[in-house]
Amino acid sequence: MLDGKKALITGxxxxxxxxxxxxFAEHGAFxxxxxxxxxxxxxxxxxxxxxYSDGILLPADVGKFNETRKxxxxxxxxxxxxxxxxxxxxxxxRSKFEETxxxxxxxxxxxxxxxxxxxxxxxxxxxxxxxKIIFISSQLAFRGSSHGADYAASKAGILxxxxxxxxxxxxxxxxxxxxxxxxxxxxxIANYTEEQRRKRIEEIPLKRLGMPEDVxxxxxxxxxxxxxxxxxxxxxxxxxxxxx
Ligand code: NAD
Numbered sequence: 001m002l003d004g005k006k007a008l009i010t011g012x013x014x015x016x017x018x019x020x021x022x023x024f025a026e027h028g029a030f031x032x033x034x035x036x037x038x039x040x041x042x043x044x045x046x047x048x049x050x051x052y053s054d055g056i057l058l059p060a061d062v063g064k065f066n067e068t069r070k071x072x073x074x075x076x077x078x079x080x081x082x083x084x085x086x087x088x089x090x091x092x093x094r095s096k097f098e099e100t101x102x103x104x105x106x107x108x109x110x111x112x113x114x115x116x117x118x119x120x121x122x123x124x125x126x127x128x129x130x131x132k133i134i135f136i137s138s139q140l141a142f143r144g145s146s147h148g149a150d151y152a153a154s155k156a157g158i159l160x161x162x163x164x165x166x167x168x169x170x171x172x173x174x175x176x177x178x179x180x181x182x183x184x185x186x187x188x189i190a191n192y193t194e195e196q197r198r199k200r201i202e203e204i205p206l207k208r209l210g211m212p213e214d215v216x217x218x219x220x221x222x223x224x225x226x227x228x229x230x231x232x233x234x235x236x237x238x239x240x241x242x243x244x
Contacts, residue, residue: 007032204241
């Protein structure tokens with residue numbers, strides 16, 4: 001589905017980003033694997049990617065504009081262009097609004113939202129007609145969060161950016177969409193107690209947590225030509241949380 005495509009994925013050393021990188025490689029894409037600090041884990045992802053296709057490692061803090069410019073240039077030097085950009089990197093800190101400080105607000109917004117600005121701004125000059133941009137938002141963009149106002153705000157902000165770019169880039173035939181995962185079983189929820197996991201599963205109509213591959217499958221569709229007439233949309237991958 002992605003034969004010959006060049007895809008850059010942020011935060012791809014583990015979790016959802018890792019699954020997207022491997023899925024895209026399985027379908028023929030050359031993959032740029034951005035990661036922040038986990039060099040060894042990123043190397044393992046590249047090893048997996050090389051079973052199917054090829055790719056490169058792109059270390060950077062995507063919250064920093066100059067670092068994103070550097071990895072975009074590194075990627076384009078090898079791959080010539082960017083056909084698919086997946087803005088996946090993100091952090092979550094479980095805490096009540098009244099317990100958090102300005103430093104945490106800035107860190108969450110910089111990592112989750114400003115990173116999307118940084119990547120799009122630097123990547124767009126290298127994106128041609130038919131290219132795709134995918135954002136990883138969250139169900140919390142819709143319902144808010146009692147323990148993550150900063151996170152929910154960053155993920156809702158992503159949707160505003162996504163819709164605006166979808167309108168603006170339509171004339172360049174660049175599709176821009178978002179995926180909003182529910183609760184996906186990755187390190188981001190590693191601190192859940194058994195009781196919290198059980199309660200969460202109980203709330204989900206499909207009666208299981210999502211797996212990174214569930215999100216990667218939807219990203220594969222949005223990255224492919226099958227989604228050429230889809231833009232400005234959010235696809236919820238929540239196991240049915242919003243039914244009824
Ligand atoms: P994760 O913690 O396993 O992965 C996050 C990735 O982002 C890691 O590879 C991490 O190194 C990277 N990252 C963090 N800060 C970075 C930075 N400054 N620069 C570059 N990379 C950075 O979590 P995940 O569940 O795989 O999350 C992936 C995305 O999905 C995030 O945006 C997250 O908000 C979103 N999401 C996850 C869930 C869930 O339940 N797991 C639900 C909704 C949305």
